[in-house]
Amino acid sequence: MGTNNALIRFIHGTDWRIWLGIIITLLWIVGGGWYVLQVSETAPTQNFSLAAVGSFLEGAFAPLAFLWLVLGLFIQQRELANNTEAVRRTSEQSEKQTxxxxxxxxxxxxxxxxxxxxxxxxxxxxxxxxxxxxxxxxxxxxxxxxxxxxxxxxxxxxxxxxxxxxxxxxxxxxxxxxxxxxxxxxxxxxxxxxxxxxxxxxxxxxxxxxxxxxxxxxxxxxxxxxxxxxxxxxxxxxxxxxxxxxxxx
Structure with a gap:
């Protein structure tokens, strides 16, 4: 029961942008895997060299890297805004105490x-x-x-x-x-x-x-x-x- 409550709090406490990034990443990986399977079925004799595989992985994961970079910037902005608000509330509280x-x-x-x-x-x-x-x-x-x-x-x-x-x-x-x-x-x-x-x-x-x-x-x-x-x-x-x-x- 305690574990379930902790999991629920974790889910509710996590930024929605992170969940969006996770979902897009999973869909992207699943789509990439499906693409590889389709290519393997249509061209079973095709030779996948290390250079070709590296180029494929680089092209496949570059959008994900850019996605997480953008999401990280938004999350950082939110944290900065929260910190600014916390500082403002602390300042107001200090003023009231004074x-x-x-x-x-x-x-x-x-x-x-x-x-x-x-x-x-x-x-x-x-x-x-x-x-x-x-x-x-x-x-x-x-x-x-x-x-x-x-x-x-x-x-x-x-x-x-x-x-x-x-x-x-x-x-x-x-x-x-x-x-x-x-x-x-x-x-x-x-x-x-x-x-x-x-x-x-x-x-x-x-x-x-x-x-x-x-x-x-x-x-x-x-x-x-x-x-x-x-x-x-x-x-x-x-x-x-x-x-x-x-x-x-």
Whole structure:
């Protein structure tokens, strides 16, 4: 049973051109044999010398040699085409694997970003809270008393990390001298603002490196933390002085 299956697979796996060549060769040999028999019967006294036999065999098998040469060329072309197709499929598979690896790496980066972003946003919320205390809280102008400030910190502890950032971007605080005074009016406020910007810039770089379309970065910049960062950059005395020096030159 196994031998029969192997024979069937061999027959189906063999190129049809080979079978065509075998059939033509067998028919040609049978026809040649029949021709020799006919000549022997019609001319029994004819002398077949070695030279005559050699010439006959040369003429008889020359077409077969040419036939197998042509068939060999066609078979070789088919093998080359199959090899080319195999190389193409291998290349496509390699490209898909490369894309899958890149996608997996990007997903890993994004997962890492979101884990880090959660902690960094807690940090940004704490810094902006301390900055608010120093500017309009009990330590600052006193617009927000201690009880209200405790409520805001409790809200931040419940997961609303951007509560203080939203307060900064909700108004320009003209009574306190404007947003520039609130962010950089004292040494401690300047320190808080610079710490905030450094932490946010690190988070922004992470967002940029894990999303080629920059959707995550755009979302970050358009949120409360990003808008507060832009205001800090706008009112930063270092940036203002640098711009003034450039204009003066």
């Amino acid at each position: 894309q899958a690896i890149a996608a997996t790496e990007m997903n890993a980066r994004q997962e890492t970003y979101f884990k880090i972003a959660e902690n960094v946003k807690h940090q940004l919320g704490g810094i902006s809270g301390m900055l608010l205390v120093s500017s309009i809280g009990p330590v600052g102008s006193g617009r927000i008393n201690r009880e209200q400030m405790d409520d805001y910190f409790a809200q931040a502890a419940r997961g609303d990390d951007s509560v203080f950032a939203r307060m900064f971007i909700s108004t320009d605080f003209p009574d306190e001298g404007g947003l520039e005074e609130m962010l950089y009016g004292t040494e401690i406020r300047t320190k808080h603002s610079r710490n905030y910007m450094r932490a946010f810039e690190k988070l922004r770089r992470l967002a940029r490196n894990c999303d080629v379309d920059r959707i995550i970065e755009d979302t970050l910049m358009q949120g409360a933390f990003g808008l507060l960062y832009e205001r800090m950059v706008t009112y930063d005395p270092k940036s203002t002085n640098a711009a003034s020096s450039t204009e003066g030159q």
